[in-house]
Amino acid sequence: MKNFEIYSNELKQRLSEGAKVVGKDEKVIRYDEFSAPNPFMTVFPRSENDVAETVKYCREKGLKCFAQSGGHNWRVRNHKIIDVVICMRTLNNVSIDENAQTVTLGGGTIIGELVEAVAAKKLEVATGVCNTVGVLGTLLHGGTGRYTGKYGLGIDNLFSINFVDATGKLHQNVNKTTDPELWWAICGAGASFGIVTTATIKAYPQLIDLSWSCTIIFSDPDASKIEKILEAVEKTNMDQNMSLLCSFACLPPTGLPSLLVNAWYYGSETEAEKAWERLLDPSLKPSVRTSAMLPSNKLNEANDPICIMGGRKPALGMGIERLESTAFLEVWDLWTEFTKNQGAEGSAILIERFPKEKTLTVSDDATVFPHSHRGITYEVVCFPIYKDETLDSKAQAFANSIRDIWVQKCGDPEQPRCYGACAGFNEPLENIFGSKDRVDKLIRIKKKWDPENYWSALFDIV
Known part of the structure; x- marks a missing residue:
């Protein structure tokens, strides 16, 4: 021991004064x-x-x-x-250079802290959708969020990093000029190369004070209703000012299985309602519909309930091209059945959609994050959520079943695609990084920087 x-x-x-070391x-x-x-x-x-x-x-x-x-x-x-x-x-400092329009942040900064800091300066940054998620945890895997349509991926707005390698050496101001090959790998697989202690990212002037957010809930929908909602999502033309999060969830106080839609628009209520008219069609007859104009520091507030720490969540995610109704009705049935397990009522299915045109303006060879995934239409995640570890096997089987449905019916079975931050333990690296050639290059760079595979917690690639 x-x-x-x-x-x-x-x-x-x-260690320096103030550093803390605690036990189990x-x-x-x-x-x-x-x-x-x-x-x-x-x-x-x-x-x-x-x-x-x-x-x-x-x-x-x-x-x-x-x-x-x-x-x-x-x-x-x-x-x-x-x-x-x-x-x-404890390394969560945020420093803003308004003249250069850059933000330098510590490796422990979470998204909510970053959003608050830049909003106070009337700035915006490409960042994720959950306030309690680490900025660099999401950014180094690609980084999608509300502003993806406007500013692209988080990695495309990354200027430089400081990181500690597997020997304990601190490398400062690493960027695409100092080591282009390493930079290529960091932008999409950065956590496999060391501990990023500081990063500098691009900031943009805030163009509007308030954005529109609407939550629409369909309680206990039948198959026909689910099909109509998915069709409305599919037929909506997404412009750069839009983002969408849908989920299957059992909502209090009734606990009924529900389809929850959160539509967001960077603009006025009038503009938003025109952009989202298909989902706002009264004939869909939602159980609840609420909307609000949100200040920029409240950008991700609607997602706070799904970001609660603790519990067991062996989630699996994929990238898909279409919301095939027969597939999602099958997913709905499997999900509702799993939520009947005692303690698993909080389990959910998540569907995210962001405009991707901006992300595709970056060259395919600029980062390890491939064009094949930059342009994917939907990110989907299956979240088994429970506390009793005796449900582990059942939860994993459930998540794998959902993944297989998405792969076989909602995309290209010959080329499955998976966002690295949502990958399961056994997801082939080609599905994350796009091709064998890209994986081979990544492995070669990994062997140079971490020959003993010390940083193996996220990607075993040697």
Whole structure:
């Protein structure tokens, strides 16, 4: 058994004042506890050098460490062998250069903090849709969100990073000029190359003060109603000012299975209602429809209920081309059946749609994130959510069944596509990075920067 007192006392001597080291009883909870590490030690650094020293110490002692910012990524492949978690949340500083229109943020910054900081300066940035998710956790995998239609992916707005490699060396101001090959890999698979301690991203002037957000709920819809809603989504022409999140969820107070739609528009209520007229058609007869004009710091507020930490969530996601009604009716039936398991009532199916034209203006060879996925129409995720670990096998079988339906009926079965941040443990890397050639190049770069595959928690690619 590892002696926490010995290790923590030794490590503290190498860290800056204010850095904190805690034991197993004070480990940081993750969004998904299904594959969460169970470290005997958690470190809260106060500087980039603290991160570097912690990695060096772990390497000297033969310990496996893992960095956590928001703690939402469920794909922690080798969670059982992780000894030390470096909780980056203490490195959450945000610095804004209004003249240069750039934002420099610490590796522990979460999306809500970034949104608040830039909104205060009347700026906007490409970022994700859940406030409690780590900015860099989502950005390094691509980074989609409300502003994808306007500004493209998060990686396309990334200027430079500082990161700690597998030896504990801190590399500063890494960018597409300093090492083009490494930059190509970082932009889509960055978490496999080290711990990003600082990043600088592009900011844009805020053009409007308020955006429109509408929540539409269809309680206990029959098959015909589901088909009509999906058809309305399919036939809506998405412009750069739009984004859409749909979900299957059992909503309180009734607990009835419901189809929940959140439509967003960067513009006035009049413009929004015209853009979303198919979904707002009164003949669809929603159970609830509410809309509001939101200030930019409330951009992601509607998603807060789905971002609650804790519980077991062995989710699986894919990219699909179409909302095939027969497939989604099958998904609906499997989902409603799974929610009947005691404690699994909170399980959900998520459908995201963002305009992708802007993302495709970036050359296909600019990043490891391929054009084949940049242009995908929908991101879909199956979320089994429960607490009883005896449901693990059933939950995994359920999620795999949903994934197989999407692959076979809603896209190209010969070329499945999966967003890296939503991938399951066994998703082939070609499905994430687009082709064998891209994967081979990624592996070659990985071997150069991490020959022992120390950073194997997210992608085992050597």
